[in-house]
Amino acid sequence: MLRRVGTGSRWHSSGLVGAFKPTLAQVRLTQSSIRLLQDLESKGRPTGWKQCGSLLLARTRDRMTVYRRMKSQSVSWGIPCELVTPKKCQELWPLLNVDDVLGGLWIPGDGVGDPHLLCMALMKECIENVIRDPDGYIYLRERDGCILAGGFEPIAKPVYEEEITSMAQRCVPEDWDHFHVLLQQLLKRVPSLSQAVLHKLCNGLEAFSPDCKWIVGEAPEMFNYHVAAGMKTVGISAAGGVAEATADEIVDGYTKYDMYELGVHYGLPYPFHEFETGRNLRLSPIYPTLRDNGAVFGQVMGYERPTWFETLDPKDPPDKPRPFKVAYTKTFNKPHWFDTVQREYWACRERVGLADYSSFTKIDIQVHDDSADNTTNAVQGVDEAPPPSQRVSDPL
Structure with a gap:
């Protein structure tokens, strides 16, 4: 049952659709979402999907090392991308200040869309390139002739310490002091923003699970009750794939995706692990x-x-x-x-x-002379055979 479409954090989402995710399961679900949008667009349904690409910037050598690893990983995951120089970064997004940029990772298959229209009509308008600066915790994109800029502050503030509010009050009050760390990074990356006129500051909440992975699957406490939550800002990217996997599980009881790591479980790795399935099959005579x-x-x-x-x-x-x-x-x-x-x-x-x-x-060893003891000694790695009344156990 869908209580309300587009609630949660989607109303203030930036609409970024990126294929690169931490694990292969999340990548496959996101790629399924992208294919869904492309298919709807080809059928004449306005989805607003635009494969404009995204550019990830690196300020440090370590970040560039991460991008090189992502580039290598992209081969097996099937994600086209390329490492680019600071000059190329500025060509892709002319407003950038690249004085402290060492390079970047260009992912041409990424795109953007409108979150509200995705929920109601699976997206609509075409929007320009996306910029991500992980070292500065920020992202930027064009939207309706303006620049939509946001980010994730490195030190978050707790909310609802006294009590949890209703779903209708998910936007917390403006906090310019807390936003200052992101504003500094935005002005550093795009200096011309200092001359821009602010339209609105939105201080919205996002859903993160304890292990920072999505929560997708059937709830263990209730049969046929399925959960899809904790998307940590990538709900737009994952919507199509997660919907497909959830529908498969509801209809068929299983899905072609490996959903174990995203399941509704937080089992601990206790010692002496025992399998739960495939048991009671190979048994002793007694x-x-x-x-x-x-x-x-x-x-x-x-x-x-x-x-x-x-x-x-x-x-x-x-x-x-x-x-x-x-x-x-x-x-x-x-x-x-x-x-x-x-x-x-x-x-x-x-x-x-x-x-x-x-x-x-x-293993039965049969010989026709007195060499049986020597044979078993050689196999067991011992110097002499034990007395008849004793038994020796040795690994083979």
């Missing part, structure tokens, strides 16, 4: 006996092996069926199975324990 006696299983190469044994309730009937349980360890501290394993250790050490080695690899 697996039912192990399971019915409280075994909790971990898998090794697909084989289910007992990791520890839960204490059974003496009130349960002997023939009570036991479910298959996975040996999860969801803590960095003392695990819940510690005392159980300690009791099992002392039971095996001081009394008798039986281990199921049916999933282990076994």
Whole structure:
């Protein structure tokens, strides 16, 4: 259900559509959005899509190193781009001051559009080139004969510390002191802006997730409830691809995109990781006996092996069926199975324990003379064979 189209941060969005994103999944979704806009335009529907390209500027050698890596990565990701000199940067955008610019990355496939018309009629008018200056935290673009300039301050201010306001009050009051750091960078990059007349200062909010990745997928707490949020200013770029992936999941239950890293989950990398799917497939001959006696299983190469044994309730009937349980360890501290394993250790050490080695690899060596000991010693890397009453385990 769409409660309202175009709410959130879209109303004050700059409308930039850039293909380069941190991960391949995000790149593929954005490329799908661009293809959607191009297809609508070719069918005569005014979308306002203009492939005007974007120019990323570098003030430092480290930033240029990042751009060189992006250029190399673009080959496998299929994003046309080129490294350009400061002179070429100024040719692409004549208003730029390039005195402190070392170079840039020109991405001709990027474009722009109108956020409101994208939501209502999938964009409309043609707009000029986009300029991004990551070292200055700013971007600039032409819009309706004016310059739309904005950015992301390096040190953000907290809002709604007392309570969260309604969706209708998403624009916070003007804060010229906080905007000053961005204004300095804008005037440095385009000196002629000092003579411009200010139309409006918009202090809007953007949605960022805790790990700074989009949140796309089905909510784990509610079946068939799908989320697409936390776009951190690239909702316009990702809209088409995210809509396609979400529609695929709703209709078919899956999508052709690898959406795992964008899923609605924040699982921690606890020790002793266990897979959740593909379980209970490769089993020991005595697996039912192990399971019915409280075994909790971990898998090794697909084989289910007992990791520890839960204490059974003496009130349960002997023939009570036991479910298959996975040996999860969801803590960095003392695990819940510690005392159980300690009791099992002392039971095996001081009394008798039986281990199921049916999933282990076994090699039978047969010889017709007295060289069997020498053969096994060579394989195991030991000097002499153990006595008949002992067993030696060696990695192969």
